[in-house]
Amino acid sequence: MRILRLARRLWAGSHDIYAGFCDRHGGIFNRHGGDFDTRRARRFLWLSLFAVSLAACSQQPEGASDDAGSGQEADQQQSEETNAQKIDETISPGDDFYARVNGYWLENTEIPAEFSVISNFTLAQARADGIIAEILDRAHTAPTSETEKQIGQFYASLLALPEDNMAGLSPVQEDLERINAIASIDDAVRFFSDPAQLTAMPIAMRIAPHPDAPEQYSVLLSQSGLGLFDRRNYLEAARAETLIAYQKYIGDMLTLAAMPEPDAAALQIVDFESRLAARHWSDMRRRERALVLTQTDTEALSAAAGPFPWSALLEVRAIPAQTPLIARELEAITGIAKYIQSTELETLKRYLSFHLIHRAAPYLSQEIAQRRARFEANVLFAAPQPADPTARARALTTDALAPTLSDIFVGGQCTQEHRRAVYQLVEEIRQAAIGRITNAQSLSETARVTAREKLSAIDVKICGPAEPAAAGLGFRTEDMTAYKNAKSVTAHKWQAALSRLGTQPAPDDWHAPSYRVNAYYDPLRNRIVLPAAILGAPFFDPARSDAENYGALGAIIGHEMSHAIDDQGRLVDAAQSFRDWWTDEDARMQGILLEKIADAMPLRHNTHDDPAQHQPAPETLREAFADIRGLTLAHDAFIATHAAEDTADNATFFNAYARLWRRKSRPGTLSDPVHLPADLRVNLTVRHISAWYDTFDVTPAHDLYITPEYRTVPW
Ligand SMILES: [Zn+2]
Numbered sequence: 001m002r003i004l005r006l007a008r009r010l011w012a013g014s015h016d017i018y019a020g021f022c023d024r025h026g027g028i029f030n031r032h033g034g035d036f037d038t039r040r041a042r043r044f045l046w047l048s049l050f051a052v053s054l055a056a057c058s059q060q061p062e063g064a065s066d067d068a069g070s071g072q073e074a075d076q077q078q079s080e081e082t083n084a085q086k087i088d089e090t091i092s093p094g095d096d097f098y099a100r101v102n103g104y105w106l107e108n109t110e111i112p113a114e115f116s117v118i119s120n121f122t123l124a125q126a127r128a129d130g131i132i133a134e135i136l137d138r139a140h141t142a143p144t145s146e147t148e149k150q151i152g153q154f155y156a157s158l159l160a161l162p163e164d165n166m167a168g169l170s171p172v173q174e175d176l177e178r179i180n181a182i183a184s185i186d187d188a189v190r191f192f193s194d195p196a197q198l199t200a201m202p203i204a205m206r207i208a209p210h211p212d213a214p215e216q217y218s219v220l221l222s223q224s225g226l227g228l229f230d231r232r233n234y235l236e237a238a239r240a241e242t243l244i245a246y247q248k249y250i251g252d253m254l255t256l257a258a259m260p261e262p263d264a265a266a267l268q269i270v271d272f273e274s275r276l277a278a279r280h281w282s283d284m285r286r287r288e289r290a291l292v293l294t295q296t297d298t299e300a301l302s303a304a305a306g307p308f309p310w311s312a313l314l315e316v317r318a319i320p321a322q323t324p325l326i327a328r329e330l331e332a333i334t335g336i337a338k339y340i341q342s343t344e345l346e347t348l349k350r351y352l353s354f355h356l357i358h359r360a361a362p363y364l365s366q367e368i369a370q371r372r373a374r375f376e377a378n379v380l381f382a383a384p385q386p387a388d389p390t391a392r393a394r395a396l397t398t399d400a401l402a403p404t405l406s407d408i409f410v411g412g413q414c415t416q417e418h419r420r421a422v423y424q425l426v427e428e429i430r431q432a433a434i435g436r437i438t439n440a441q442s443l444s445e446t447a448r449v450t451a452r453e454k455l456s457a458i459d460v461k462i463c464g465p466a467e468p469a470a471a472g473l474g475f476r477t478e479d480m481t482a483y484k485n486a487k488s489v490t491a492h493k494w495q496a497a498l499s500r501l502g503t504q505p506a507p508d509d510w511h512a513p514s515y516r517v518n519a520y521y522d523p524l525r526n527r528i529v530l531p532a533a534i535l536g537a538p539f540f541d542p543a544r545s546d547a548e549n550y551g552a553l554g555a556i557i558g559h560e561m562s563h564a565i566d567d568q569g570r571l572v573d574a575a576q577s578f579r580d581w582w583t584d585e586d587a588r589m590q591g592i593l594l595e596k597i598a599d600a601m602p603l604r605h606n607t608h609d610d611p612a613q614h615q616p617a618p619e620t621l622r623e624a625f626a627d628i629r630g631l632t633l634a635h636d637a638f639i640a641t642h643a644a645e646d647t648a649d650n651a652t653f654f655n656a657y658a659r660l661w662r663r664k665s666r667p668g669t670l671s672d673p674v675h676l677p678a679d680l681r682v683n684l685t686v687r688h689i690s691a692w693y694d695t696f697d698v699t700p701a702h703d704l705y706i707t708p709e710y711r712t713v714p715w
Helices: 002-011 036-057 066-085 097-108 120-141 146-159 165-180 185-193 237-256 262-279 283-287 298-305 310-316 330-342 345-363 366-380 389-400 402-411 416-438 445-457 482-498 546-565 584-599 618-642 647-660 678-686 690-696
Strands: 117-119 203-209 217-223 294-296 325-327 459-463 520-522 527-531 663-665
Touching (some): 097 647, 117 120, 120 146, 146 389, 146 482, 165 345, 203 482, 237 262, 298 310, 298 325, 345 482, 618 678
Antiparallel strands (some): 117 663, 294 325
16 A cells, blocks of 8 residues: 555656756646646747757848858857857856856847746757757658658648638637537536647646556546646735736637637636636645545546536546546646536637637637637746747647657767767766765665666666657648648547557657756656757757766756655666665654754745745655755766866865756746746755765855855765
8 A cells, every 4th residue: 555655646747957947937837738728838948948959040131141040140150159159257257156157148138039947958949949840840841751741741731821801710610519519517528628629628638657567558637727827826815916917818819719709708718717727736735746646536536526517527538437536636637627616608618609719719710720829828937928830830849740850850860979978978977886886875775676686777868759659640731721630630649558558568668759958856767867858069069078968968867866766766666666665764754854844944945835834844845855966976987087186176066056957037937846947946955965076176265155063965
């Protein structure tokens, strides 16, 4: 029983190096992603990122000669590089290391109009998106294969959206009429569960590895259905303007679609979603893993939620009736089911109609697509400008055809030499971790044995899957409208997911497209994934100094590796069996180390939902600890392989780390609820590391100084 509970705790998620989209748009990213809201949120992230790469391309005026253009560009590039590298010598490293390294950059960097955030992650993503843009342009104009031809057709259907709204809306009329004909809750559930529909699904369903048998895919239910993604947008008084803007947007969209009584409908829809939001779990609660997952079935759900038509939901999604269901937020899901039953059918129909138009908007007409893009950019992502239509078409195509585009992307990245260099860095950090564990005072002998075994067994995936995605595109787009193409892709994705039900995950099932900038540790498979897009500068560049590569990508690898053996990694052993391999004394000792991190964290870094609890959330402490361990391991590996007694080398190493996390965001951007803010990710990490004190002569006179007994040790 205990093991089962442990398994459930662990299943709730893996560890991203930064909270993906949280880094940019707040609280909406989940690595296992796949519920509809999340995919939509990602899609709109791509829009803003694509736009940046386009802006960079358009700096040179049309017709300007190469010489003139390259001269200006060279100057601009040089000044950008200077600001990017320039250290603010007026700030002592011991007082504010983050500001010393990043002050010039922060002062001289503008957030592009289509962005809410600029960071190394967004810049690297913009570069990856530029490469994807080239692939799409080729697929559109001169495809080199049948697959590329299909990609090009999908993309072309988006570029060719009609100007006229009524023409754009005609493909969607049939589905709007289906909503109009809904006569019962059963009908409504059947409509929103249909895998080919683009409307909102208040209870989302997807296929994911089973928590108690991770080698097998199963059905996962989760809370969903909010147009504003995050419950905080509905419930916090400070975000009231967001909700007002959303209501106005709903009214505008319903007007564009010539729906009756648009303003009254908008009010009803906002009220309905606010009540859904009140039933949703907060992000922090979702991450308290012990609460997160429950195996259930339709009988148990009916007992808790009354006569909600669960069987209709399964039937429409072609799930066999007896299949066990995993509820991610059980009380939220049953609460939503109860609430739906008590809702007026007319309200539900209006809600489904709006979400159909909202979600189909990028596939309908230029004006409707633009209205949605403006809302997303201005209200949700706090960016002054939305992406242009071409950028939008690229982003939508990339998102819709992700596995195939990921394969094409990785084919052009990561030479053998590059892979080898990254792999060597991983191995050196692995050896550093094993060395630390061998000498760890805070772990028992039995825990040290398992930790070493587990570190040795970590499976590292670099760049992208070796085998192309088996599912393929699975549809033909010739002579179809963008809307029909989108429905066809959505239905095909569900079919591909369904075919995995009850089977074992393939070794190359990475969950992350190679063109997405992120890194993660998968606790169920003891695996670190480093997609191609994170293997370029400023994370890793074979052409620059090793000190920089170890301080940047090295620290990321160390961070992920530490999750294998932290207070979550303790739940799975080296053979990937669920077995808690810590003793009570190990847990007590690790708790003391975490307390030291909490003690060295000023109150403003308290990320717990309840401000009355002046303690950082456990998840935040875990991530802060992973940062300290990651940087320590990277430094160990650097010293071991470079005999870097030289202070200048060490300074380069730590500066690269501080540069890694630089980040500038617009006011109003939702914060990452789990990781520390960028400045603290640097300042609160280095203050625990003795080598940093030695490198920069940090003394008790400096603000960041803490006495050695208050510094946590990595193990
Ligand atoms: Zn982490």
